[in-house]
Amino acid sequence: MPSLTDLILQGSPVERHRPWPCAVIDQAGWISTATALADGHWILLGLWGEANAVHMALLEESSSNIGIVRLEHIEGSYPSIAHYHPPALRLERAIRDLVGLEALGIPDQRPWLDHGRWGLRSPLGHRSDAQPESTVYEFLPTEGQGLHQIPVGPVHAGIIEPGHFRFTASGETVVRLEERLGYAHKGIEALLVGADLDRAVCIVGRTSGDSTVAYAFAFSRAVESALELEVPPRAIWLRALMAELERLANHLGDIGAICNDAAFALMHAHCGVLRERVLRAADTAFGHRMMRDKIIPGGVTTDLSDAAALILRALITEIRQRFMPLVELYDNTASLQDRTVATGVLKPALARQYGAGGYVGRASGRSFDARRILSYPPYDRLRFEVPVLSEGDVNARIWIRIREVEQSLSLVEQILEQLPNGPVRTAIPENHEPREGSALVEGFRGDILIWLRLTCDGSIDRCHLRDPSWFQWPLLEAVIEGNIVADFPLCNKSFNCSYSGHDL
Amino acid sequence: MRKLFFETLLQPPLTEQLPQPDETSLISLAIAIDSAARRRLGRSLSVRAVDAGSCNGCELELHALSNAFYDIERLGIRFVASPRHADVLFVTGPVTKNMREALERTYNATPNPKWVVSIGRCALDGGCFAGSYAVVGGVSEVVPVDLHIPGCPPAPIEILKGLLALLAHTNMEIRVTRTWLADED
Ligand code: SF4
Numbered sequence: 091m092p093s094l095t096d097l098i099l100q101g102s103p104v105e106r107h108r109p110w111p112c113a114v115i116d117q118a119g120w121i122s123t124a125t126a127l128a129d130g131h132w133i134l135l136g137l138w139g140e141a142n143a144v145h146m147a148l149l150e151e152s153s154s155n156i157g158i159v160r161l162e163h164i165e166g167s168y169p170s171i172a173h174y175h176p177p178a179l180r181l182e183r184a185i186r187d188l189v190g191l192e193a194l195g196i197p198d199q200r201p202w203l204d205h206g207r208w209g210l211r212s213p214l215g216h217r218s219d220a221q222p223e224s225t226v227y228e229f230l231p232t233e234g235q236g237l238h239q240i241p242v243g244p245v246h247a248g249i250i251e252p253g254h255f256r257f258t259a260s261g262e263t264v265v266r267l268e269e270r271l272g273y274a275h276k277g278i279e280a281l282l283v284g285a286d287l288d289r290a291v292c293i294v295g296r297t298s299g300d301s302t303v304a305y306a307f308a309f310s311r312a313v314e315s316a317l318e319l320e321v322p323p324r325a326i327w328l329r330a331l332m333a334e335l336e337r338l339a340n341h342l343g344d345i346g347a348i349c350n351d352a353a354f355a356l357m358h359a360h361c362g363v364l365r366e367r368v369l370r371a372a373d374t375a376f377g378h379r380m381m382r383d384k385i386i387p388g389g390v391t392t393d394l395s396d397a398a399a400l401i402l403r404a405l406i407t408e409i410r411q412r413f414m415p416l417v418e419l420y421d422n423t424a425s426l427q428d429r430t431v432a433t434g435v436l437k438p439a440l441a442r443q444y445g446a447g448g449y450v451g452r453a454s455g456r457s458f459d460a461r462r463i464l465s466y467p468p469y470d471r472l473r474f475e476v477p478v479l480s481e482g483d484v485n486a487r488i489w490i491r492i493r494e495v496e497q498s499l500s501l502v503e504q505i506l507e508q509l510p511n512g513p514v515r516t517a518i519p520e521n522h523e524p525r526e527g528s529a530l531v532e533g534f535r536g537d538i539l540i541w542l543r544l545t546c547d548g549s550i551d552r553c554h555l556r557d558p559s560w561f562q563w564p565l566l567e568a569v570i571e572g573n574i575v576a577d578f579p580l581c582n583k584s585f586n587c588s589y590s591g592h593d594l
Numbered sequence: 595m596r597k598l599f600f601e602t603l604l605q606p607p608l609t610e611q612l613p614q615p616d617e618t619s620l621i622s623l624a625i626a627i628d629s630a631a632r633r634r635l636g637r638s639l640s641v642r643a644v645d646a647g648s649c650n651g652c653e654l655e656l657h658a659l660s661n662a663f664y665d666i667e668r669l670g671i672r673f674v675a676s677p678r679h680a681d682v683l684f685v686t687g688p689v690t691k692n693m694r695e696a697l698e699r700t701y702n703a704t705p706n707p708k709w710v711v712s713i714g715r716c717a718l719d720g721g722c723f724a725g726s727y728a729v730v731g732g733v734s735e736v737v738p739v740d741l742h743i744p745g746c747p748p749a750p751i752e753i754l755k756g757l758l759a760l761l762a763h764t765n766m767e768i769r770v771t772r773t774w775l776a777d778e779d
Pocket residue numbers: 296299647648649650651652686687688713714715716717721745746747748
């Protein structure tokens with residue numbers, strides 16, 4: 091098996107693509123890449139299309155190398171990756187819906203994001219007004235005695251995002267879960283086409299509300315890579331500060347919410363208070379509870395005052411103090427553990443095959459963390475551990491979050507200590523040639539991949555956003571099998587996949 | 595657990611330690627909502643949240659309404675699991691075309707009298723997603739809206755203020771007539 095570098099060298103290199111190498115390969119190379127993925131040599135990081143091209147981002151874990159390969163001049167169809175490597179399946183279904191290219195040999199022909207309601211087809215490819223024959227979605231058939239189906243959603247009982255779950259159960263036990271997503275599809279990638287950077291970063295920051303910092307961070311890094319733009323040091327550190335505050339807020343919220351789904355409201359109440367404290371501190375420090383629209387290409391829009399830094403320090407002290415007893419409480423409550431231990435087990439092999447990121451992967455033995463593997467600044471200058479467990483149950487996903495809260499507390503402190511002085515923003519230079527850039531940033535949920543091409547006038551020609559949920563949603567289907575229906579909320583919350591980030 | 599429990603009992607409630615978030619303090623807001631809700635409905639207010647394709651930012655702040663700082667249940671406002679139990683629908687998001695029917699059906703499943711509150715910039719007119727092939731662009735394009743709460747997302751305190759405004763200014767009679775007329779055509 092050639093290394094990823096060899097694969098890229100075999101193709102014709104794409105000029106002005108940064109920071110990772112990118113090459114146009116032929117169909118034979120495409121298929122051998124698919125088999126290499128199936129054999130576990132590489133991890134699929136992303137797969138997306140344009141009117142006549144498909145792109146695939148790959149990670150070689152042994153060397154931490156990332157590369158992008160593409161097929162060009164495609165007329166209508168290309169060889170399916172999912173035929174060999176199932177994690178590509180939904181991505182290929184989405185490519186067909188969005189750009190109209192068919193994956194030859196794809197094991198599932200059904201549409202994915204396109205519910206037949208847009209009034210057009212292939213919005214990102216050669217658009218046509220042709221309407222689909224039917225808007226009825228065929229769920230997978232189930233056969234067997236005593237099975238019944240439970241349809242749930244898209245409007246759920248709680249305050250959560252829209253999606254449909256079709257359970258097939260035998261008595262209390264789930265035999266199969268089938269997800270149907272796409273309800274939150276807003277056409278984000280099409281809106282980005284032709285957008286200038288200001289508008290683009292605003293939209294990208296609204297791809298998944300809980301990861302607004304991570305998305306803006308990734309997008310800005312991709313733009314800066316494409317333009318070879320240096321960002322002022324202070325801005326780099328402030329970005330990481332916001333990213334860690336975002337991680338803290340989300341993890342605290344999740345830990346409480348998972349326990350709440352096991353009917354343990356006390357944790358929920360206490361974690362909710364800590365989460366609110368983080369949001370309020372973020373509001374005081376940066377002027378927005380979720381720090382939205384604060385990271386932009388070229389830097390950040392808000393500087394941190396000394397007074398605000400003090401507030402953040404106080405916040406860390408307080409959370410440290412209050413979080414520890416909560417961790418103890420979780421650890422010592424047998425009735426709660428009874429619900430979380432051995433529930434919704436994700437096997438390490440499956441986590442690896444799907445390249446599952448975030449706490450989902452790290453609770454199942456996959457140690458990938460973009461902050462560590464890519465060491466993008468300022469993480470190259472920060473001390474932190476990447477917690478990993480191998481049990482893969484709800485309990486492990488809670489513990490990973492607990493450990494990550496502790497790490498983020500330390501990271502915030504380190505950042506505040508080392509925060510350099512100086513400007514927080516630099517001007518975007520004029521651009522006169524098409525350029526491509528990509529970035530991978532660790533959001534609270536996992537790694538977010540963004541690839542983009544800028545036009546000669548510096549606006550967006552095409553931008554693809556790949557949420558970590560793409561590789562986590564399918565695993566939720568696997569994890570719930572054999573569990574009781576009542577444990578689904580628990581499993582689902584422990585994954586906390588994004589609907590909006592996935593549906594785009 | 596017992597230790598934490600007792601400690602919490604000894605602590606003053608967080609809800610009373612709030613800084614003044616705005617000119618209206620949370621407490622006076624709470625009292626106002628409470629009496630307005632009683633006056634209008636003679637009982638508590640049940641809210642059903644519908645995400646019509648939001649980015650989930652608005653949902654996060656709706657969740658925050660239940661934390662110890664805002665604790666809206668103490669005002670008699672409850673989030674309910676079914677539209678059939680709801681007085682008010684909170685709708686977020688630009689209304690994606692894929693969610694349009696679900697929103698309509700949720701609205702139709704809500705008994706009269708009912709109010710609709712659109713929450714967040716997207717819900718007003720699609721926000722930054724306006725013009726997309728995949729969004730309808732604003733809740734009022736699909737169901738009649740009684741009140742809009744601006745913000746991206748609106749902070750919990752803004753949502754509380756909005757609820758107050760709804761209770762104080764909505765004339766139930768007008769609303770009922772409007773629905774009745776709408777049912778006729
Ligand atoms: S208004 Fe803002 S926070 Fe709310 S759904 Fe829209 S983009 Fe998200």
